[in-house]
Amino acid sequence: MNSKLIFLIRFVLIFGAVNAIIYFLDWNFFNQWIAQIIGNLLGLNIIEGNTFIIQGREIVIANYCNGLTSIGILIGLVLGFSKPSNKSKGKMILVGSIFLLVVNLMRVILVVVSGLVFGISVLEFVHLFSWVILAGVILGFWYWSLKKIGKIEKLSELIE
Numbered sequence: 001m002n003s004k005l006i007f008l009i010r011f012v013l014i015f016g017a018v019n020a021i022i023y024f025l026d027w028n029f030f031n032q033w034i035a036q037i038i039g040n041l042l043g044l045n046i047i048e049g050n051t052f053i054i055q056g057r058e059i060v061i062a063n064y065c066n067g068l069t070s071i072g073i074l075i076g077l078v079l080g081f082s083k084p085s086n087k088s089k090g091k092m093i094l095v096g097s098i099f100l101l102v103v104n105l106m107r108v109i110l111v112v113v114s115g116l117v118f119g120i121s122v123l124e125f126v127h128l129f130s131w132v133i134l135a136g137v138i139l140g141f142w143y144w145s146l147k148k149i150g151k152i153e154k155l156s157e158l159i160e
Helices: 005-026 026-040 067-080 086-118 120-148 155-160
Strands: 053-056 056-061
Touching: 005 067, 005 086, 005 155, 026 053, 026 086, 067 086, 067 120, 086 120, 120 155
Parallel strands: none
Antiparallel strands: 053 056
């Protein structure tokens, strides 16, 4: 079977499995922790554990806001290919997960601050656009980690 097709199938299955875990498990403790950090940092009152009120509108830190989806994309990218070694893949996922959680926290803070300063319509735009940027960060980290951790010189080595 074509190695590109194998990657695509693996990626979809792995990312789908991670999304199922995110969807079906209760991540409220994690979402509340993120909301608490942001609430303390910005002096916002938190209601229901993971919800802020900005200009009369509820802003919820939900499962798909907590950074786990980003980690799922990275896991799918890393495990979708047969290279590099499993040890390198483990390091890529560990380092990447920590990195993406920090980046995502900064993203969510930026989203909330944009709503506080400029209003809900800007918050919604920043929320969507920041996801596009985060997708680039995920791909950038994956590429960097392939070279630095996985010792892969060229992307073509992944599909040989």
